[in-house]
């Protein structure tokens with residue numbers, strides 16, 4: 001099969017399309033013919049091997065352990081091992097295989113049937129389905145940590161023009177919240193087009209003055225004290241991504257600030273699961289959620305997609321069609 005492979009951490013030119021062995025499903029595994037995969041910031045981080053926690057959390061300290069990237073997948077079950085009971089060849093599925101091999105930038109991927117995979121609704125395209133898993137579930141879980149987002153809540157989404165943010169804006173609006181999106185100058189109109197009531201350009205302005213019931217932070221650049229200063233009483237701050245020092249600060253100082261109350265400030269660790277994937281797909285099927293796909297690339301162009309993400313030029317989701 002064809003796959004985009006790499007042997008060392010580095011920029012997108014360490015990636016190359018190669019002919020590799022097609023994986024053979026084990027007893028409880030599915031072989032999926034990949035039809036679409038999406039590119040996440042986590043793929044970029046695993047490509048370049050930064051921040052350091054990527055290497056320390058299993059990707060490989062000196063060089064990548066796995067030669068193929070890609071954790072969001074949509075495709076057709078090609079074959080199933082003898083112990084698989086929930087899926088059959090021909091089923092159209094999608095899901096998040098980040099903890100199950102994460103090698104979706106290829107024609108085929110082998111995944112345990114226990115992975116967060118669900119049936120793709122027929123009216124949802126493979127590209128739309130591939131856009132959902134990581135970014136959509138992060139947004140969904142960010143909006144309901146501690147409590148569900150309610151109508152009238154003031155929600156601040158930091159990094160709202162990126163992959164997760166594009167879902168968070170739409171989901172917060174669906175909940176009836178007032179949404180403020182923060183991102184760079186080039187993404188202001190884009191955030192408004194997704195439904196943001198108010199937008200802030202982080203390159204020109206620091207968020208101040210207002211108080212927010214919920215902050216979802218996909219960027220993780222600002223000090224936790226800065227976020228605390230704009231969090232309402234009983235407000236919830238969830239740090240989704242960011243620099244290592246900021247993540248450590250959120251995990252430690254955030255814990256202390258939460259103990260002091262009346263706020264809750266934590267790092268959100270995504271829990272990929274089938275219920276959330278099905279809920280997102282159902283919303284796409286119903287037309288209430290639209291995956292914000294900026295561009296679609298062929299498999300051979302995967303390095304270009306990663307380069308666009310790495311250069312911080314992408315708005316919403318980039319898809320690789322296979």
Ligand SMILES: NC(=O)c1ccc[n+]([C@@H]2O[C@H](COP(=O)([O-])OP(=O)(O)OC[C@H]3O[C@@H](n4cnc5c(N)ncnc54)[C@H](OP(=O)(O)O)[C@@H]3O)[C@@H](O)[C@H]2O)c1
Nearest residue numbers: 041159161162163164184202219221240241268269270312
């Ligand atoms: N917590 C978890 O369990 C978990 C799981 C998976 C992934 N993640 C992490 O989640 C993070 C975000 O994911 P994503 O896919 O949404 O990333 P993304 O597509 O890269 O979006 C991040 C956005 O934040 C913007 N940004 C950068 N600095 C900013 C600032 N100071 N203020 C406001 N916005 C700023 C970026 O714009 P620019 O173009 O200007 O940089 C970009 O639009 C990644 O770091 C990823 O590793 C977390």
